[in-house]
Amino acid sequence: MKNTKIAAKCKIAYAFVIGLSLLIATAAEDPYIFYEWHVTYGTISPMGVQQQGILINKMFPGPEIRSVTNDNLIINVFNELDEPFLISWAGIQNRKNSFQDGVCGTTCPIPPGKNYTYALQVKDQIGSFYYFPSLGFHKAAGGFGGIRISSRPMIPVPFPPPADDYTVLIGDWYKTDHKALRAQLDNGGKLPPPDGILINGLSSGATLNIQPGNTYRLRISNVGLQNSLNFRIQNHEMTLVEVEGTHTLQNVYSSLDVHVGQSYSVLITANQPSKDYYIVVSSRLTPTVLTTTGVLHYSNSAEPVSGPIPAAPVPMSWSFNQARTIRLYLKGKYNSESWLQSEKISVKDALKVLVLDPLKVSLGAKSDSSSFQIRLTYSKASDEAQGASETTRERKKRKTDEENGSTSMSENSFEKVYEPCILSIHCNKMPIFFSGRYFKYSRNVSQTRWIIDDERMGEASVEELIGGNILPACLGDSYKFHAAGREDIDVRMLGSGRPFLIEVQNSRKCPSQQSLTEIEEKINKSEKKLVGVKDLKFIGSQCWAMMREGEAEKQKQYAAIVWIARPVEEKDIDSISSLKELKILQKTPVRVLHRRSPLERERTIHWMKVEKIKGSSHYFLLHLCTQAGTYIKEFVHGDLGRTTPSMGSILGCRAEIIQLDVTDVKMGDS
Template identity: 60%
Template sequence: MADADITTPVADAVGEESKLVEKAVQEVPADAVKELIHHQVCVRCIFRLFNIHEGIYALITPATLYSIIEKATEVEAETTKSSQKSEVKSNICSVCLGVMQFSYHDHKDVLVEKDHAADFAMVVAESVKEKYPEIASFTLEVSLPTLITENESVILSYMKKKYASEVWFQEKFSFEHIISVKDALKQSITHSLETLLGVKSSVSDFRIRLTYEHVDATSAENRMGKNQCNKRIKSGMHSNGFVKCSNETVQSGDVSDLNFQLKKVGQPCHMTLTCSTAPVYIGGRYLKLSRNVSQTRWIIDDERKGEASVEELIGENILPVCKGDGYKFHAAGREDIDVRMLGSGRPFLIEIQNARHLPSEASIKEMEKKINSLESNLVRVKHLKILGSQGWSLMREGETEKQKQYAALVWISRSLSDGDLEAVSSFKDLKVLQRTPIRVLHRRSPLDREKIIHWMKIEKIAGSSQYFLLHLCTQAGTYIKEFIHGDLGRTHPSIGSILGCRAEILQLDVTDVKMDILNE
């Protein structure tokens, strides 16, 4: 992204914009404009309500706008001068609550007032560039209090009631085509933001969000007193120009009712600017070399279980490089704290939230090297790469639908025979019914799960007749420890029941997790 010179692109444009606005307002009815000014509707909202050029007025100061209205509509000079003076003194618009006046309280509760849309855009751009110096594009989002819609509905209903018989109203005034405050604000500042940030606005993973809130933004229901409204006003007005309430119908067009319904405020909104990006997914395979490392943080009653976790050893070394706000760890299944993950490793994803830097291929290699050179030598990673969001879907699929291979050190209560080797290896796609193991009943639902043991084979250990290595490939989610010892009959069949003796598992390692994603 090319650095943009953050300056105000206003002076050269004002003259041309003024001519366009002046021409546009020549047919605006003077009495209606005067009425709106009287009810503290700001000049930009007046232009907006009359569908004037979708914001070509955004760069022009309120003083210039009032002078154009005075000239084009022949509104009495004293009226406009008085209104102009009031607005300069932060007379907040009764419709937009200061949004289109570019007046707001910032996160420190400091009042900020800007004359031009470009000046406001510059504030936004500076804040974005301070935290996110590298962006490829942006999407602008605006959130406004419902009070803006409610007050606008009251004004429009009033206009319809009072001017519906006028020729100009019948020919040119269309509620359906009025641009909303939200869209008017976007149109007013988007071009300037593109110039200042040096990138285009589009459907983007990077979102700039302006959230406006107002302490006086009570709902229309409360402002109607004890008569609670049946529904919130969203469309701007009802087709008949009335606001319907439970006990009575108030005619929005009556002058006496307008002041009663219109919620005027003395302060502008509080505006919060936040930026966010779609998560960055960095995936790979991890090997867990210790029998005292959990996969994720394991803390019970403020006491850590194990030396560390795979999650922390990997995540804490990736997060600083991406300059993110935080991370989430996802893996294709899990192993117990006392089970090593060997062989090709287990696929995992680190989801970096709100990353401010997208690491290069060289940076990814450095991450991998750094993790693998940790003195603790508890965890290693390989095949690190940046993945799209589809990586998360594949990871979830791998948790339950793929195959996993294990090597278990097993003891049995009698001597191993050659017939045992043949019996075990003869099973193909053996169906096993497993009730939720006793050791996890405190945190998992008591269910019966059918799993498949795809194949098994026994490897003898020299010098021992009761110890052997059991190699097996199973459906993901199979409880291997319980398949060996039977879990007091809760898993059937089991190695113990197949061999007709007592069987115990001494050590267990995962040796392979077969998945389409991140294979070697």
């Protein structure tokens, strides 16, 4: 009977996890949305006076962009004005393609009579935003519109779906032509106070239609030029649910201050007597308060708007206090969780909280910090077939891309998933750690396994020679090698050795200290004597963090054979040996630019000492102690001027490094 209950609970848990995997595996169809926009001048009368405005497809405000997370937006903009034109997409992240952002300096303006096609992807984004013209003060004439990015259909949001969804664009407005306003600013003047406030391009009469009893979402954006605005609806409260793409704690407000460029989403419920109500927008923090009104119209209303227009909060402090109340939804819901105390929340931690409680309820079990772990892996059959046909290089690249958050999808890779997902369950124990110091005696041994195009570089690796002996003693599945820094394959590691850790995955046995001593002796007595080990011992996982902390503070000592283009003189020896705490600037070396960021770093050479080599006037032995992270080879030869000063510039001649050894690694206070 007891086993039957456990089996039933497991089936419930499996059903929950498989359902979750199907949600994850669902892909969006046709993620491309195409627009063709023609930007022209036209006559508009938002304040009751005719003036020249900027229209998009003869619309003021411009057409609204409606999209779904991960959609690709292809927008072909034809500039039919008499001057250059640019559109900026407020809040759209434009990852890895900032040149599409529409700001002069990253994007070239569209010349009159020409067109440009923007290619945007709203990658991993949801929420309310807007677009606007970013050149020539065109925003004062129009050319702006709303952007809404909805969540994908199977992705839940933290509130029930509303009956309808309205975009509300509010902003201050001038009757003066935008070119005259621009000239005033160009001549050193200031903008005068605006003439009024618009709601969706209207100074009065903007209407939102609602049905009694329903809840509606309003996406409010301040698209104005300079004034913060207060938004409110007579006798209706607003529940804030999103700010510029982030779900918020759902606080209730009677009015909201919306500053220039901000976008808010609120929910309102039609729960008042059936009549019409004022929608009010007024300027904030200005000497003269400008106010405009619209209408919230109930479908069965028999009475027009009436009563006093609701007033905005008076004190400035109210606006600051409102801003303090806006908090992220997850932080509000899970504020007591320790993982949420940091500013950044990992996807893994967020999913863990969401999935863990239902699993505990389904299984009738508790979760704790036991060393025993269960890992659930989701895949498709086609994925496994792909993995079997991949080369080592392709598999390594795919793994790197996944770890970096990039799936390297082609433009047409989105498709429906028709095959079932495969759920794999792996049970394993937490890793165990071993520490020590290693020596590397060969100039043909890399620190870690080094494979290029399926060909091994070097005779062996420190990682394999040490880890390969420890793993069998632990009866583990695999191991990872960690070290306090690294040396090139042609550099020996001598002196007191380099600190390292071996992390053994899913070990079924923890070897005794006597066994570790025997492993140490086996490595040290190896016939080829490629590497050596000392102080091998079992340690706790906290020592990994301690080693990383000490690594930043460590000093390293080297011995290098150096050749220079002229004979070594006594004054050279004295000059080099007298240099203490020498500051050098090093740009990322040419030899590693293909895999490291192009940065400039300041490093310190603590001291140097020179020994002559008998029988050779152009060679000498250089001993030096440096700050961690110093590129020694580049310090000697200068790396085409990318390291300054260098040994070559100090001596005033060409210098080359012939051999290099690490003679000591000092961690922290050691």
